[in-house]
Amino acid sequence: MTHKKLWTAQDLATATIGTLGGKDNWTGYKLCLDSREITPGDIYVAYRGGKVDGHNFIESAFKNGAVAAVVESVSNESTHPYVYVHQTEEALINVGNFARNRLEGTVIGVTGSVGKTSTKDMIAHILNDQAPTNKSQRSFNSLMGLPIALSACDPSYKYTILELGMTASGEISTLTRMARPHIAIVTMVAPSHLEFFKSVNDIARAKAEIFEGVPSFGTAIIRGDIHESKILIDGAKEKGIKNIVTFGESKECDCHIMDYIPGDEVNAIKAKIGDEIIDFKLPIPGKHWALNALASLAAVQAAKGDIEKACQSMITYKIPERRGNAFDLEQNILLIDESYNANPVSMQAALESFGERKVKGRKIAVLGDMLELGSTGPDLHASLKKYIIETKIDVLFLYGPLMKNLYQTIKGNIETFYFDDLKNLNHKLIDAVTQDDAIMIKASNGTGLKAVVDAILAYYKKRN
Numbered sequence: 001m002t003h004k005k006l007w008t009a010q011d012l013a014t015a016t017i018g019t020l021g022g023k024d025n026w027t028g029y030k031l032c033l034d035s036r037e038i039t040p041g042d043i044y045v046a047y048r049g050g051k052v053d054g055h056n057f058i059e060s061a062f063k064n065g066a067v068a069a070v071v072e073s074v075s076n077e078s079t080h081p082y083v084y085v086h087q088t089e090e091a092l093i094n095v096g097n098f099a100r101n102r103l104e105g106t107v108i109g110v111t112g113s114v115g116k117t118s119t120k121d122m123i124a125h126i127l128n129d130q131a132p133t134n135k136s137q138r139s140f141n142s143l144m145g146l147p148i149a150l151s152a153c154d155p156s157y158k159y160t161i162l163e164l165g166m167t168a169s170g171e172i173s174t175l176t177r178m179a180r181p182h183i184a185i186v187t188m189v190a191p192s193h194l195e196f197f198k199s200v201n202d203i204a205r206a207k208a209e210i211f212e213g214v215p216s217f218g219t220a221i222i223r224g225d226i227h228e229s230k231i232l233i234d235g236a237k238e239k240g241i242k243n244i245v246t247f248g249e250s251k252e253c254d255c256h257i258m259d260y261i262p263g264d265e266v267n268a269i270k271a272k273i274g275d276e277i278i279d280f281k282l283p284i285p286g287k288h289w290a291l292n293a294l295a296s297l298a299a300v301q302a303a304k305g306d307i308e309k310a311c312q313s314m315i316t317y318k319i320p321e322r323r324g325n326a327f328d329l330e331q332n333i334l335l336i337d338e339s340y341n342a343n344p345v346s347m348q349a350a351l352e353s354f355g356e357r358k359v360k361g362r363k364i365a366v367l368g369d370m371l372e373l374g375s376t377g378p379d380l381h382a383s384l385k386k387y388i389i390e391t392k393i394d395v396l397f398l399y400g401p402l403m404k405n406l407y408q409t410i411k412g413n414i415e416t417f418y419f420d421d422l423k424n425l426n427h428k429l430i431d432a433v434t435q436d437d438a439i440m441i442k443a444s445n446g447t448g449l450k451a452v453v454d455a456i457l458a459y460y461k462k463r464n
Helices: 009-016 054-063 088-101 116-128 145-151 171-179 200-213 229-238 287-302 307-314 344-356 374-382 385-390 403-410 422-432 450-459
Strands: 019-021 043-045 068-071 082-084 106-111 133-135 159-163 183-186 219-223 243-248 255-261 267-273 276-282 325-329 333-338 363-368 395-399 415-419 438-442
Touching: 009 019, 009 068, 009 082, 009 088, 043 054, 043 088, 054 068, 068 088, 088 145, 088 171, 106 116, 106 171, 106 200, 116 133, 116 159, 116 287, 116 307, 145 159, 145 171, 171 200, 183 200, 183 287, 200 229, 219 229, 219 287, 229 243, 243 287, 255 287, 267 287, 276 287, 276 307, 287 307, 287 344, 325 450, 333 450, 344 363, 344 385, 344 438, 363 403, 363 422, 374 403, 385 403, 395 403, 395 422, 403 415, 415 422, 422 450, 438 450
Parallel strands: 043 068, 068 082, 106 159, 106 183, 133 159, 183 219, 219 243, 243 255, 333 438, 363 395, 363 438, 395 415
Antiparallel strands: 019 082, 255 267, 267 276, 325 333
């Protein structure tokens, strides 16, 4: 990302339809919603949320180096620079539209039930080796997060990669009309957020909303070998998009895997990308990562980037935090941190990847609840039994009320322990781990299994 100041006081007042107060000769880097995350030169947005009013943290933001704040009101005694707006939420959306309007290069939007952050980061990584590239930081993919991501984008950069997320129908429609991507990717459709949808088909229709913001001359990149592919393809066609590219494992897809040789450290992949046959290496085990790479390379081709150079850049890609990071610890113990998120498809992929690894000791899986699955949750948790047995997990630690359904169906098949208390899980796990073991920890973020990752890292030091 750029380190130059992107916002003048006058630009932000115009963008927010606001009024300047105090000094008006300041310039800032980007906008920020959290006073604790302000770095010197940032602009604080005092957002009034459902639970927290950002106006209570204005002074903290300035202490941390904010050059100005976007506010609805402040006390008369305050002498800081401000941009006064009618409503901070509306102002933030206006900022997103203003920032998008001034982008000069190609914009790529990424959504999907699985792999959207990883794919967004992968595309940004390989394109940044070819030309200056903006990308959404972390998972800034919501109605409040996307404007923050756009506010940090240098208008002069050749590429901008944005992530679009959702929990309900209509959300991606709003986001894509702000992002207006030239290239839109749907990485995967899976039974995530089923608590808010009637079916996986409805999730596919909601994901297909991303095509509403794509111009007719743009490109739709779609997973082409899943049950919901037709819904996605029809969604792109209905929006008049002429260039539709499919990717997947099937030979029927425009971009598909021709050969896949797994390794603990590096996967070797031969693939067809449109009319080109390419070879590349990916420093991450798991075929699901190879599929993310296919989508990424399809995006590079659609953006008229250099495919050969993109393949070379793949070897230096690093996994986003808590999405499969591997740690070599004392006593030759391997820890794989998948604690950021989980749904049935990503859980299956993580288990298969874990099963591919060659380890001297046992494979220990620590699995927590997959959230937001609604009434299907109990059955979807129980259905994981098949994949756990197929991937030859030696020991299973389960946590959370939904994982009790898996415990009831799998106990007696492999060594299994169930916990409803994280501290007890931590103690039992640390006692159980021995030299040469491999541990994989995966759950939805809301279960708090990051604490288990932290406990293992604290107990066993990383090896040099």
